[in-house]
Amino acid sequence: MIFVTGGTGTVGSALLSKLRQRGARVRALAHSADGRAMIERAQGEAVPGDLDRPESLQTAMAGCDRMFLLSRAHLDQPAREIAAIDAARRAGVKHVVALSIMGADANSTAVFARWHAEIDDHLVRSGLDYTILRPAGFMQTHLWPVRTVRSQGRWFGMSGDGAAGFIDADDVAAVAAEVLTSPGHEGSLYELTGPAATSMPEAAAVLSDVIGRPVTYVDLPAEEFRARLTGGGIPDFVADAVVNLYQVIRAGHAATVTNSVQEVLGRPARSYREFAETHKTAFRTM
Ligand SMILES: NC(=O)c1ccc[n+]([C@@H]2O[C@H](COP(=O)([O-])OP(=O)(O)OC[C@H]3O[C@@H](n4cnc5c(N)ncnc54)[C@H](OP(=O)(O)O)[C@@H]3O)[C@@H](O)[C@H]2O)c1
The missing domain is CATH 3.40.50.720 (NAD(P)-binding Rossmann-like Domain)
Structure with a gap:
């Protein structure tokens, strides 16, 4: 059990x-x-x-x-x-x-x-x-600012051109399900990423293509971005941690990509485009 x-x-x-x-x-x-x-x-x-x-x-x-x-x-x-x-x-x-x-x-x-x-x-x-x-960071965190994508076609962030190996949380769950139901994973540590490192401008370009209307990525100073998070009800310690994570991405230190999803599941990790296709209704104007 x-x-x-x-x-x-x-x-x-x-x-x-x-x-x-x-x-x-x-x-x-x-x-x-x-x-x-x-x-x-x-x-x-x-x-x-x-x-x-x-x-x-x-x-x-x-x-x-x-x-x-x-x-x-x-x-x-x-x-x-x-x-x-x-x-x-x-x-x-x-x-x-x-x-x-x-x-x-x-x-x-x-x-x-x-x-x-x-x-x-x-x-x-x-x-x-x-x-x-x-x-790595879940692609699903990109659903958080969905309101401004829908209403303004703009997506606010602070990671500049820095890329990260964002992973679809569904793949994290798939790896967990495999590890929990098959032998041989005891004592293992898996670093899980998507199939490629993606920057926010690249993610916005994929989204624009998938939802069929332009989504512009707008890079903000850290303080302004933090104020948006806390203004949206995010607790201070989470806002500080998110700002810190985006600073790491901005500096180019989060672009690592691993093959662990493929190794555990025998199939590649889901791409950013596949994630966007799955969630395109959420990003479109309601
Ligand atoms: N977000 C990312 O990009 C990212 C990347 C890498 C790792 N992680 C890690 O992933 C974890 C979060 O995963 P997630 O996003 O799937 O979580 P999540 O959606 O925030 O869900 C949290 C879960 O914890 C339950 N919970 C909250 N308080 C509880 C309590 N006192 N007792 C028992 N259960 C409680 C919630 O139940 P209710 O719904 O009933 O409250 C909910 O099921 C964190 O450890 C984070 O560091 C996140």
Whole structure:
């Protein structure tokens, strides 16, 4: 039985559907009534619990031998995931597949990279079998500014011509599903990217082509971009982290492309054009 955290989110919801297609026995953590209803509508087994209450996790995981670990960006993220790893060990889970981040490093300037390095290190030292997935930025983050693309045909950012190996979160879920249901991935760390590094002007050009009307990328000074994020309700610490990530991209330090999706799945990672085709309705004027 596989225990899944984050099953209502971007990666987790795609993972639940892929595990179902494979006929795997799955139990998903639901920390809210809405989350529970969403998982049950998708014909999955939902169990109540909260990453802030590790004792609830241990009960929820009883009888599971594998866990997929993911949690939302939050000031308590390292504490939450470390407690979940400890709860898994106590509950008798054998193998944890953790969603980390490309560039995870205790000395990184990026807070998300430092947090994930701390969690990954705890998992490696836990004595449990582990597989660590370190994806590049999700293409799905490009759906966040969809409103200005629809209303103004403009897409605001601050990464200049810097490119990143953006990956479709659906591929991250596909790799997780494979790793959770087939042997031989214990002790592995996979850095996951799309098939090519893409800059924002290039992404805007692909989008223009796919949706059939011009989308212009507008590069903003960091402070102005940050103000847009916080003005849209993004918490300060997330806005700071996003600005930092875009500075890394702008400096050309995020253009790494790996072959790990192909190696694990036996097919190439989905391209930016395929992502845009899948989501073109969201980008078009409603
Ligand atoms: N975005 C990127 O470009 C990117 C790139 C690389 C790595 N990552 C990593 O990916 C992870 C985020 O993945 P995602 O985007 O799929 O997540 P997401 O869509 O934000 O979903 C977060 C999930 O966590 C659940 N959750 C929130 N608070 C909880 C709590 N207290 N107890 C139990 N569950 C809780 C949510 O449930 P509810 O919906 O019910 O609240 C939801 O299922 C982060 O670790 C991030 O660092 C992201």
